[in-house]
Amino acid sequence: MTMTPLKSDFLEKMRQQFDNAPYPRTPLEQFPKNLRSLYIHSLVTAYYRRNQKVVTPAGKLILDAGCGTGYKSLELAIANPGAKVVGIDLSPASVDLAQKRLQYHNIENVEFHAIALEDLPSLGMQFDYINNDEVLYLLPDPIAGLKAMREALKPDGVLRTNFHSSLQRSIYYSAQKFFKQLGFMLGTEPEAEVKLVRETMRCVKNNAFMKVYGWNSNFETDDETVLANYLLEGDKGWTILELFEAIEAAELEFISMVNWREWDLLSLFDNLDEMPLSVMMSLSDQSIAEQLYLCELLNPRHRLLDVWCGLPEKTQEYEPISQWSDETWQSAIAHLHPQVVTTEFREALNHCVTGAKIFELSRVCQLSDLSLIIDSQGAGCLLPLLEMPRSINALVQWWQKLRPFNPVTQEPTSETEALERVKGLLLPLEENGYVMIERNA
Known part of the structure; x- marks a missing residue:
């Protein structure tokens, strides 16, 4: 395990937050069985979405960028037999748990490093597939993170990354601001802060907007749910158009939404034959980014704006x-x-x-x-x-x-x-x- 010096007070605070509350808290012995998640973590899926080609995972090099306690690393290993998995994370405590998790499940072709995402090129590795899940929306400079991953991506490689949706998570951003105003989110005593959040929300009237739309029974029993929504330091939301701007700024090219079936704009309408012709023509004139943005505005149901992207000069056009x-x-x-x-x-x-x-x-x-x-x-x-x-x-x-x-x-x-x-x-x-x-x- 290697480690690099942390570069800023913000990163130090974030490191302390995840050292004190490693994420996710999934038990080491739990084995991945969610077919949809394994499907997403299979590089076969991403490669086919990019070039309509079927590849074999054996011999490929996969990065879990922001591996946390290693549950996604384990999913990547299970979903891609024969591939080598490398995990990096800012938190040494999380990396230690990730190593123990993979060892517990007898996964040998894996290694972990406690480094910041921006320091990824220092490993000197080029990856066929990079999984960057639930990370960029926490960084002070997400573009720098994207550029670091671009530098470590093979010419025909695929990067999966995501941002929190500012539209879908607006209630939680209000909650974070509320508790931050009260002196929470210092990162040193997460268990105590979770308890205080629960005690506070129990006292909030049931007809208050935050209580109605931002609180349910899961928050009463699952500490991780409270930490990831009410007490997440650095959490920021994006729109689809902002996501596309970030991808372009990092000199990457959009390939597909990871859950592409749920981002079909026209599927949100009944009776398309009755749609005003001018509206239909306007919809058809929109770019891919604009169509996805319209879908997001009309139906902001997705917590994550989850995408695959790659190097622009290597993405091939193919006939539907x-x-x-x-x-x-x-x-x-x-x-x-x-x-x-x-x-x-x-x-x-x-x-x-x-x-x-x-x-x-x-x-x-x-x-x-x-x-x-x-x-x-x-x-x-x-x-x-x-x-x-x-x-x-x-x-x-x-x-x-x-x-x-x-x-x-x-x-x-x-x-x-x-x-x-x-x-x-x-x-x-x-x-x-x-x-x-x-x-x-």
Whole structure:
């Protein structure tokens, strides 16, 4: 473990805060089982979102920048078998717990360093993937942090980072200002301050705005929830447009929102056919950043503005799958995402096929809040992908075996009809992250 001198009073105060209250407080023995979180921490997901290419984690170098007590480092190791994970954090106490956590779970290909994010280039490492989760909104100079990570990112690497949403968290910023005004958030006695916050909020009238919208039963029992919302030193909020400005200032390029399915502006409207034409035209004229900002203004539900970005000269343009020709489709390769192929998924898929039942994807692998349901024939078409990736042409032939005749006309299922069925099955699965479709070079 290496350590560098802290550079400012602010960083020293922050270090003391997390030395006294290491984050997260997840027990060392707890093992990652949240499929959605493992999916996000898989570099396979980020690489595919960037270039529509499927990569193997083995041999890759991954950084957990701001690793805290190492729970996310453990998730990164589990989600990326064969990769090496490096963790850095400002707090030596947190780093010590991170090392113990990974040792407890027998993860050997990992190392930790107690250094500030700005000192990352001093390690002399270049990373394939950088996970920078819940860090930048605490830094006095987030752009410097982004630039440090950019310098340590391989040319084709991907950086995941996020900021707190100023719109979604406005009530907690008011709470932080309230308690800071009373002399809280000194970083030296967090347990005592948590107790005082609880005693104070119990005395606040139930119809007070902060009590109604910023306090619930979790705050009464979970110290970490109070610390991360009411007593978080340096916590700052951003808008989507400010996030894009920061990415540009660091000479990085936006790739995708991490939870991209939940940032579709048009999905927030019913009856698009009745939308005033001038409004629809104005919406379509907005840039990606502006569309995301409009989505944020209309529906500020996300605590984190969570993004993937990379070096601009290395992000490749690719044709959306929905615009592919049939010829391109037939030669493409379909993959099930490795995080999806669990024992539960295999058993549920086989059960639906043999029992001729519908397959509810969201019940066995919840990647988003959206619900996806496919029929037993569609589930049967996915069976070959459990063992290995397959060409779309191979799946078309498989479909023709599953449904050799049209049940109405009794005519043999043509290759053209089977291709349309396979495309109709795979497109929503690809859009929602369950399936990856790689263009055959």
